[in-house]
Amino acid sequence: MVGTAYIEWVYNFYAGVYDVVFERFFKAGRHSAVAELAPKPGERILEVGVGTGACIPLFPTNVHFTGIDLSQGMLDEAHEKSRVEGWKHVRLLKGDATKLDFPDDSFDAVLAAYFITTVPDPRAVVQEMKRVCRRGGRLVFVNHFMAPNTFINDVELALAPLLWRVGWRSDLKLPDFLRMTNLHPERVQLVDRLGLWRTLYCVNHKNAAGPEEEKPKRTFIPQALRRWGKRLATVRMRKTERVRD
Numbered sequence: 444m445v446g447t448a449y450i451e452w453v454y455n456f457y458a459g460v461y462d463v464v465f466e467r468f469f470k471a472g473r474h475s476a477v478a479e480l481a482p483k484p485g486e487r488i489l490e491v492g493v494g495t496g497a498c499i500p501l502f503p504t505n506v507h508f509t510g511i512d513l514s515q516g517m518l519d520e521a522h523e524k525s526r527v528e529g530w531k532h533v534r535l536l537k538g539d540a541t542k543l544d545f546p547d548d549s550f551d552a553v554l555a556a557y558f559i560t561t562v563p564d565p566r567a568v569v570q571e572m573k574r575v576c577r578r579g580g581r582l583v584f585v586n587h588f589m590a591p592n593t594f595i596n597d598v599e600l601a602l603a604p605l606l607w608r609v610g611w612r613s614d615l616k617l618p619d620f621l622r623m624t625n626l627h628p629e630r631v632q633l634v635d636r637l638g639l640w641r642t643l644y645c646v647n648h649k650n651a652a653g654p655e656e657e658k659p660k661r662t663f664i665p666q667a668l669r670r671w672g673k674r675l676a677t678v679r680m681r682k683t684e685r686v687r688d
């Protein structure tokens with residue numbers, strides 16, 4: 444697992460090309476998440492990990508929008524959009540989502556778009572989201588969670604250490620995320636047919652976090668290969684037995 448300083452460095456590196464590279468992949472999920480969040484006039488909205496501000500145009504201008512991000516490079520892109528568009532309802536701040544610099548109950552809704560798997564400690568982020576959001580407010584997530592399919596699962600586990608190096612993790616399972624954050628979503632929706640992205644809509648009950656995340660098992664390719672080797676061996680044994688019968 445990598446640290447916050449490394450993640451900051453990676454996103455500073457991406458900043459100039461982020462929108463061009465990722466817009467196509469993330470567009471549907473952003474629309475779906477903002478529709479779930481259903482912003483109302485005058486509401487105070489926070490986006491943690493606002494990045495280049497790609498979600499901001501999806502909000503009406505009659506909300507009070509705050510975006511925070513660790514990466515100055517990503518924020519500079521968002522500031523430039525804000526300047527060009529003349530957004531008066533938007534405030535962009537540098538900050539770490541695991542230690543938010545806002546008093547309790549400062550927001551009516553908090554959004555985390557493609558963010559939760561870019562932080563080494565998602566449990567701490569969600570605790571902060573719950574703290575700064577008022578009781579009964581909305582917490583909305585759009586993210587990739589590990590596929591239930593065993594083969595893809597193995598690939599995602601095997602790639603996890605590598606993907607951390609390029610800025611996100613691929614080994615977070617939805618049930619683990621819900622357990623460690625003690626979140627109970629009202630709705631979980633698939634964004635795409637492949638099941639790559641899901642939106643979670645939660646009401647903020649201000650409940651305590653769940654147990655700490657278990658340290659991921661060492662997930663090297665040989666482990667997955669061994670498992671598939673065993674499966675193949677079992678299939679071959681069964682075939683041989685059938686031939687003998």
Ligand SMILES: C[S@@+](CC[C@H](N)C(=O)[O-])C[C@H]1O[C@@H](n2cnc3c(N)ncnc32)[C@H](O)[C@@H]1O
Nearest residue numbers: 454492493494497512513514517539540556557
């Ligand atoms: C994959 S981008 C998503 C950006 C945006 N939400 C979007 O929809 O495109 C993840 C963002 O989270 C930021 N980030 C990562 N760790 C963070 C932290 N601990 N606190 C605040 N921002 C963080 C990164 O700098 C990056 O801009």
